[in-house]
Amino acid sequence: MSGQLGLSQRELQIAQSYADGKTYQTIAGTLCIAPSTVRTHLATIYRKLEVSSKLELARHLRGEAPQPRNPSEMAAVVSELALSLEEAISREKALSEVLRIISASQGDPEAVMPLILTYALELCDAEFGILFEYQQDGGFLANHTVGIPKPFRTWLNDQGVFAASPQTGLGRMDEMRAVINIIDVKSEAVYQTDDPLRHATADLGGARSFVAIPMLAGDSLVGAFTIYRQTVRPFSEDTTRLAQMFADQSVIALENARMIRAIQAAHS
Incomplete structure (x- = not known):
């Protein structure tokens, strides 16, 4: 059959x-290859079979007659596949770099978090980022920041541990345990109130577009990974997925650091 299909x-x-x-990951695990290699094969398969979707691929494998397609449509399909492949490989490279940063830090969050945030801001094309640690009393503490304007940093330092109201992005993320993606922080109704966090974010930080991503260890919230743009440029789904990856790896780094501190305290 493979010969007949080319x-x-x-x-x-x-x-x-x-x-x-x-999924790519499942196929890669079964065949002991990288997910990017699966994508490379699929790009070749789509080109050989002249299909542009999983549905068309399934029909072709069942021997059903393909729908006619003109050369310009196929060229567009191949171009889109190539672009998707490049983006997927870039995300894998980003993950590898984050893991390298964590490994090199030897469990020291003071060393690793600024590096992770800096790398995330570069890839997400954002001006500043904050890693909030979630406290047992339900408050947030901005322990790690990169690129943040000084007035906003000073305000956060003065607040220490603070509660985020349910109307803010951070508060909604806390309640929903889900990604909160805000197109423009000044366009939401909460900005017309006297909410201190929203005004500090917009007026002291100059933030406009914003995304907050929960950092979860199992079912427990351990923090929030937030990135900000100072112009109205909404974060795409691909960007939020990338930010989620950084948040997930930050959880690993924080948990490792806490474990190391606990071991050191037990032996002191």
Whole structure:
């Protein structure tokens, strides 16, 4: 069958798995290859079979007659696949870099968090970022910041541990345990109130577009990873997924640091 389709045995295996609904990660784990390699194979498969979706791929594998497609449509499909592949590989490289940063820090959050935040801001094209630690009493503490305007940093220092109202992005994230993506912090109704956090964010920090991502250890909230743009440029879904990756790795770094501190305290 692979010869009839013009696919190698490996390509056919990947094509069938993907058409059956398996993810890149699942296929990669089964075949002991990287997810980026799965994507590379799929780009080749789509080009060879002249398909542009998982549904078309499944139909082709079942031997159904393909829908006619003109060359310009196929060129657009191939270009889109190539772009998606480049973006996926970039995300994998970013993850590798974050893991390298964490490993090099030897569990020291004071060393690793600014590096993670700096790298996240560069890739997410944002001006400043904050890593809030979540306290047992439900408050937030801005322990790590990068690029933050001095007036906003001073305000956060003066607040220490503070509670975020349910109308703010941080408060909504706390309540929902979900990503909160705000197009413009000045356009929301809470900005017309006297909420101190929203005014500090917008007026002292100059923030406009904002995303807050929960840092979860199991079901427990341990912090929040927030990034800010000082112009109205909404964060895309790809950017929020990238920020989520940084948040997830920050949880690992924080938990490792806490474990190391606990071990050191037990032996002191």
